[in-house]
Amino acid sequence: MTSYRQPGVVLTDHRFTVPLDHSDPSGERIELYGREVVASGKADAGLPWLVYLEGGPGCAARRFVGQQAWLGRALKEFRVLLLDQRGTGLSTPADRQTLPLRGGPQDQAAYLAHFRADSIVRDCETIRPGLTGGAPWTLLGQSFGGFCATHYLSTAPEGLATVVITGGLPSLDATADEVYRAAYPRIARKVEGHYARYPQDIGRARRIAEHLAEHRVVLPTGYTLTPEAFQSLGILLGGGDGSHQLHYLLENAFVPTPGGQALSDTFQEGVASALSYAGRPLYAVLHEAIYAQDDRATAWAAERVRAEFARFDAAKTLAGEGPLYFTGETIHPWHFDADPALRPLREAAELLAARTDWAPLYDTARLAANEVPVAAAVYHDDMYVDTDHSLSTARAIRGLRTWVTDEYEHDGVRASGPRVLDRLLALARGED
Template sequence: MSFFSRLKHYLKYFRADNIVNDVEFIRKHLVPDAAPWKLLGYSFGGFCGVTYLSFAPQGLKQVFLTGGIPPIKDGCTVETVYKACIDPIVLQNEKYYKRYPQDIQIIRDVVIHLAEPEGGGVRVPLPSGGILTPRGFTGLGASAGFERLKEWDPVIVPGSMKQISYYFLNCFERWLSFDTNPLYALLHESIYCQGAASQWAAHRVPVAAAVYYEDMFVNFNVTIEMSKEIGGIRLWVTNEYMHSGLGDGATHVLDHLMGLLNGKKPLF
């Protein structure tokens, strides 16, 4: 078996179904009496949680999903997911420019500066040896990265030959780098490639999900449509948080989700 064949086989162990197998092994061997437990799934962790509901519902007592209901209905391909995410990304960029209108010219200047090498100018190297391109720079707009510009000023060093500060280049590279998260680069698209829908067991397991109205990565409309396939699910639709709601407001998010299942929060 060639190296790439072995690598492809190895990567299968990181699919949602195999993650569920691993978690079930841990539950059966470490939890007293192999009792069912509560599951919290964020983003792809939520995708794994829905897989868990299908493959091993007997291992679950309650399920909490935050920004993580997978789009696996018929016809929902990677392409349709990406297309559905375009409008939310545009919306968040528009909101950013309304908050920081002064950045419109800054970002435009940086893009123009980076485009100059295409006409024979000096390229802008990144600390690791790569090249910062206009497309790479504007990619920050698809990941909430422009918000970090508030921490990275100055971008164009004032009073000197036009250049981008090393501090910015270093921060940019760390923000979008896959060096510490190689599996994300390799497997991100595959999480949307479901061979077939499983038989949901959600009617036997209480499920509560936080659905972020302006989520740029797990599309709201696709999520709402998919949630109809999970019987008995309780949704908390909110615009208080973005995709990273669990990290930004863990106490509030978890309190609300647990309240939905424990009868302490209204179902609207």
């Protein structure tokens, strides 16, 4: 283990090996990376552990500097483990560069089927005893990390002292189709809210989409920017400052050139940064699989359900007069054509979309008998996770306390500094 310092904290790198398939503990093993963080002056204190599970799927734990965001609040009483979930960050990587080592698309898809919440929770339970001495730990789950926390409560509650969930209470039984059928109206409200704030962006968005419909645009990164890909910038609207980010991106779209108006390098660079999945390919490959737990294929649910909402059809919009509607946290087959980081994974993604033997993720009887203190922030009209689904699940988990708020968007635990975590810990402890 290697320890080092940042302002106000001591960091220690941990590496663990765990089975790829926990049902075959003597089989292939993969590596996990976790970054331990403790407040300066408390490195030798016997503090309880808090493990943080990032949103996603497929996102590494956030790289904090010092005591940023919620971390400062956590370090007042915990030793924190920022875990890079399997396949992400410094854990054994799973991406276009490494997955060909597995073999062809069939082998890659079979490998990636082990990267859902069930495996992540088994990973946590494998490494916990060695870190905590066997004591249960507190879990903070953001977004998809909350999905993992809900599975944890379903399968290994003995490993949990307290659970805090932010923007991540999943439906216990909704299919992927039902998730997206609920999502598109929320996305539409976020788009309408953006245009109400920045009405000048209505014309700008249409003009950009028209340009993309008439010209083949390949960004410097190799990303093919189609009207549909441009629409997916709406994923920004789920964050607290996302509307403003989108506005500043759109206002700088065009520059005059000897050949006429063209998309500016500044705009193209910003779009490439916002849309590329190079740093988190599993987010795209496994996104719909996180909802799968029956014998039904997800079968590109977001793409199929989008056809039920005509306002999101870019071609129809450009043929008429209405505003262009951005999409949000939706993954489509064309992502695997547009994004060079995803193109080599297209066949594996197709196989995962067709898979029909996913294991159940949640045990409703066990959740109904829950004894672990749990508190959850439910963000009113969260673009990423349906509020009604979250509240239904909250009622199904015995003893869970909710804080429903419209003060923050999906990124509230980061945007609020210490406030969201502080409030939820108090709720879980019956102090609020």
